[in-house]
Amino acid sequence: MAQILAPSTQWQMRISKSSPNASPITSNMWSSLLWKQNKKVSPTSSAKFRVMAIKSDNSIINRLEGLLNLDITPFTDKIIAEYIWIGGTGIDVRSKSRTISKPVEHPSELPKWNYDGSSTGQAPGDDSEVILYPQAIFKDPFRGGNNILVICDSYTPQGEPIPTNKRHRAAEIFSNPKVQAEVPWYGIEQEYTLLQTNVKWPLGWPVGGYPGPQGPYYCSAGADKSFGRDISDAHYKACLYAGINISGTNGEVMPGQWEYQVGPSVGIEAGDHIWASRYILERITEQAGVVLSLDPKPIEGDWNGAGCHTNYSTKSMREDGGFEVIKKAILNLSLRHKDHISAYGEGNERRLTGKHETASINTFSWGVANRGCSIRVGRDTEKNGKGYLEDRRPASSMDPYVVTSLLAETTLLWEPTLEAEALAAQKLALKV
Structure with missing residues (x-):
């Protein structure tokens, strides 16, 4: 190996x-x-x-x-901008470079651009032009200097968001005055798996074979337990350099699997930062000769899957009496469980089995300090009577624009009927 x-x-x-x-x-x-x-x-x-x-x-x-x-900075005012967008699968990141005449501080200073959507599965060949709108900028950790990474979303030439542009709808939800008043915070835990290039088998695993059972690998150290630490550390530093709000990283339960956390981030920023961090991780694994996988269950059997647990709170949840607000949010989430599951990542049914620290995909549940529930509430939140909830259902491949905006929509904008609310509260043993 x-x-x-x-x-x-x-x-x-x-x-x-x-x-x-x-x-x-x-x-x-x-x-x-x-x-x-x-x-x-x-x-x-x-x-x-x-x-x-x-x-x-x-x-x-x-x-x-x-x-x-x-370093080209001493010789020219021009910079290189790497325009990044989401491809036709909804999970692949694409990018291309262009020269900008001078350094910029805001995406509004950048020109729109276009790409061949027929080559990314996003447009027909006879009308293939898709327009890129710059939305967020980050420092480029690969080129350094004043060079930048540009997160974009995609539109038709007529200005309509294309189907894979999930950012547009998220921005509408986060611009709602009711949502803005609640200042939604997100902390997203992105898990991923590193695969050997030629065999697409996890890093550190014998080719065609299996390592010892799970147990010694989580947050471990040692050549026989930790595989890919240099990639994780390089990614950590690159994200900090770029201005991404990365807050930590750790080795995961399955060998060859890692996690990093981004947040707290407010509103649409959470999605921008996750997509930028994924792009940087793709580039680092490319250089390392390792394949990045966001598959929610990369290895079948008695192995942990890969999720993207999303911690969420609103201003009302963070203030005194917030635990009752959290319980009302959980009630709403229970009533829209199927809507959320359908938007939480392809292949998630292979991960949400009720085993390996997951809840069943078919049943909504919540609990304090219970990692086998759909929604987990921390001990400190219960003790302090305020805080946040953790949605443990999203898959590692989820679209952060979709998940974050759907959480805000369900808990802040959507209102259940009184009858449905009463039945759900009784079922979940919630007193709201």
Whole structure:
């Protein structure tokens, strides 16, 4: 098994066997330094070479790395903007670059752009132009300087949001005065799985085989328990550099699986930050030669799936008496359980089985400190009488624009009938 934590073949420079002074890249470069050679693969295979710097008598020669790390700021006012959008599957991220004449501070300063929607499954070939509207900007951790990443959403040339543009509807909900007055906060826990490139099997697992049972891997340390830490750490720092509100990271229960948390974020910002963080993670795994998977159940059997637990609170929930507001929100969520499940990520039925810290997909439940429920309330929230709730149903592949706006809509804008409310309160043992 090869634990590949080094740049992809696009970056690679072949090392001459006659270069006795070859040494690894310096630690300040993006690529990871740690990798293990797969003994089954010939060390001379061009597909397995990793970037190495060749020392001359006076300097390290690595022209490609030199150009990639080149700071253009002293020489031009122009910057590179990486326009990022969501592709036709609703989960794939696409991007392309353009030169902007000077640094910008707000997305309104950027021009709209377009792309070939027929190549992303978002438009027919005879009318393929889709328009990108810049919506949020982040510092570019790959190019540095004044260069930026631009989160965009997609529209027809007539200005209509295309079907995969979920941000547009979310923005409408978050701009509702009733929602704005409640200042909705989100903390999103994004789980993901790292896969070996050629076999699409989790990082650290024997090819075609299984590691020992779950137990020793969660938040672990050690070469036999933790696989992919360099990727997680690189991603953590890159997100902080970019201005993403990342708040932590940890190894997960299944080996080769990790989690990071983004938030607290307010309203539409939560979706923008998650999509930007996913794009950065895709780029880092690309460089590391590892495949990123957001599949909610990447390995069948007695293994944890991957979720995107969403912590949520409103101003009323965070103030004195907020626990009663939380219980009313839970009541509303129970009545729209099917609506939420249908919007919480494809393949989620393979994950929400009632096992491995999940509730059954068919049954709504809530509890204090119970990770086997649909909605979990923390001990501190119960004790303090205010706080937040955790929706544990969203899959790792969920669209954060959809989940965050749906939570706001259901708890702040949607009103059940009095009869339905009474029946649900009785069923859930809620006194509201």
